[in-house]
Amino acid sequence: MLGTASDMGKPYRPKDHYFQKAKQEGLRARSAFKVDEILKRFPGSVKKGAAVLDLGAAPGGFLQILADAVGMHGRVIGVDISAIRPFSQKWVTTAVLDVLADDFDAKLAALYDGPYDAVISDMAPKTSGIKGTDEARSLRLAGKALEVAATRGRPGGTFVAKVFMGGDFEAFRDEVRQHFEEVKIVRPEATRGASMEVYVVGLRRRAPAPAAS
Numbered sequence: 001m002l003g004t005a006s007d008m009g010k011p012y013r014p015k016d017h018y019f020q021k022a023k024q025e026g027l028r029a030r031s032a033f034k035v036d037e038i039l040k041r042f043p044g045s046v047k048k049g050a051a052v053l054d055l056g057a058a059p060g061g062f063l064q065i066l067a068d069a070v071g072m073h074g075r076v077i078g079v080d081i082s083a084i085r086p087f088s089q090k091w092v093t094t095a096v097l098d099v100l101a102d103d104f105d106a107k108l109a110a111l112y113d114g115p116y117d118a119v120i121s122d123m124a125p126k127t128s129g130i131k132g133t134d135e136a137r138s139l140r141l142a143g144k145a146l147e148v149a150a151t152r153g154r155p156g157g158t159f160v161a162k163v164f165m166g167g168d169f170e171a172f173r174d175e176v177r178q179h180f181e182e183v184k185i186v187r188p189e190a191t192r193g194a195s196m197e198v199y200v201v202g203l204r205r206r207a208p209a210p211a212a213s
């Protein structure tokens with residue numbers, strides 16, 4: 001994992017401290033620092049040998065951190081509507097997939113059928129500039145990530161999803177609580193100053209209730 005960064009570039013500056021730092025460290029995106037911070041805050045949330053799904057993974061900053069976190073005996077599956085430059089690590093698989101497409105679940109199962117120890121989403125919609133619309137689109141993506149975690153996540157596993165604050169955010173957090181024993185809201189240091197984004201972290205996925213007979 002990466003060294004701790006305490007000097008933050010909070011106001012929006014496209015080539016800010018984290019941008020420069022990512023470049024120096026050979027990272028594909030400054031967002032790598034966000035997942036790095038989340039993994040450090042919750043030790044054991046992604047362990048060596050784990051199977052991790054990264055939704056909205058392009059260009060691959062999160063994937064670089066996750067690949068190191070799980071190591072060669074783990075699996076990392078990264079999907080995005082944009083293509084992701086391939087990884088040299090054999091345990092990292094990437095694919096172009098739209099999580100909102102009707103055939104997403106089947107295509108994901110064909111890539112790796114799970115179960116996943118962690119489902120992580122950094123998905124963000126194309127922003128319209130209309131606050132309510134962007135919040136609703138963000139929640140739709142996060143809601144899909146939660147659905148995947150609830151169906152393909154291993155009991156005891158981890159969930160992380162980026163969400164724009166506002167709108168039905170609280171209802172979403174409550175929904176995450178139904179599936180995970182502990183829920184935390186994290187705003188990593190590398191988050192840009194004006195951004196409304198936070199990460200909802202679900203720890204220790206509850207075992208699904210047995211089907212009624």
Ligand SMILES: C[S@@+](CC[C@H](N)C(=O)[O-])C[C@H]1O[C@@H](n2cnc3c(N)ncnc32)[C@H](O)[C@@H]1O
Nearest residue numbers: 029056058059060061062081098099122123124
């Ligand atoms: C902030 S970027 C992710 C950055 C990435 N975590 C990294 O570290 O490189 C958000 C991503 O969400 C993806 N995305 C948005 N809608 C999506 C969808 N319906 N299905 C899959 N990916 C989607 C975008 O294409 C974009 O690459």
